[in-house]
Amino acid sequence: MKLIAGLHRKAPTMHLVISEHDEFAALVIRTDFSNEGAWQAIVTALAQPWGYNSELESRTHIIDEPDWAGAASEAVIDALEGVDEVPVIFIADAVTMTSPHQALLAIDRSPEEDFLDPIYDREIIDSPSPRELRSTPAGVHAIHANLTLANMDFSDYAEAAAEDPTGVFHDFKDGS
Numbered sequence: 001m002k003l004i005a006g007l008h009r010k011a012p013t014m015h016l017v018i019s020e021h022d023e024f025a026a027l028v029i030r031t032d033f034s035n036e037g038a039w040q041a042i043v044t045a046l047a048q049p050w051g052y053n054s055e056l057e058s059r060t061h062i063i064d065e066p067d068w069a070g071a072a073s074e075a076v077i078d079a080l081e082g083v084d085e086v087p088v089i090f091i092a093d094a095v096t097m098t099s100p101h102q103a104l105l106a107i108d109r110s111p112e113e114d115f116l117d118p119i120y121d122r123e124i125i126d127s128p129s130p131r132e133l134r135s136t137p138a139g140v141h142a143i144h145a146n147l148t149l150a151n152m153d154f155s156d157y158a159e160a161a162a163e164d165p166t167g168v169f170h171d172f173k174d175g176s
Contacts, residue, residue, distance in 0.1 A: 023085055025059040026144035028104065030092040031071045038097045039064075045102060045137035050171070058141060073107060073132070080109065087147040088154065090140055103134035103168045106143055108154035133161040139171040 028046065030039065046060045068076070073091055080086060091105040108131045135143055135157070146152040161169040 022059060022061070023148055024145060025061040026088075026090060026140050027061050027063070027086050028090045028092060028140070029063045029068055029071075029076055030065075031068045031076070032092060032094045032097045033066060033069050034094065035097045038102065039092065042092060042096065042102045042104070042137055046140060048138070050138065050141040056141070056145075060140070073105060077107060077109070088144055090135070090144075095134070099134070099168075101134075101136045101166060101168045101170070103136060103166075104140060106133050106135045106140070106154075106157070106169075107131060108147075110147070110154060133158045133169055134167060135161070135169040136171065139169045142171055143169065 026046075033039075043062065046062070047058050048054070049058060050056050073093070076089060076091055080089065087109055089107050089109060091107065093105055096102060096104050131154070133154075139157075143154075143157050147154060157169050161167055164170060
């Protein structure tokens, strides 16, 4: 199956409508259109096989629509309201286009911890897990697949990014 997406304008906001979904296709939304060469390099990098021996096929759905130009990450998140099957989104923003690592913004879409007890879970409430990180294109597929399968948590990737001197997740096979 292929992810089919469309934009629908509604008041000042946009909503992403997903009618079919390949749960293993990472969703990448381009919001910066300032450097076509950088964008093409990112698209090429995202298309590369991945996994420890590069044995896994790249599966990415890219939204490359000028309507998204300059959209803030909050607007992209809001546009996905009601879409539950996408655990993480990747945004190619101005930082991505200028980063030496082509670092996409990864945003965790897992539900907030509504069931936490305010007394017993105070430490978790006071120190919530990171909801964003930067990832090279090589790391996108590992993040997406493992969150989709619930093999790992977003915080595992955020921790790996935080431990890297560049603050970017590079993919575990690269020694990050």
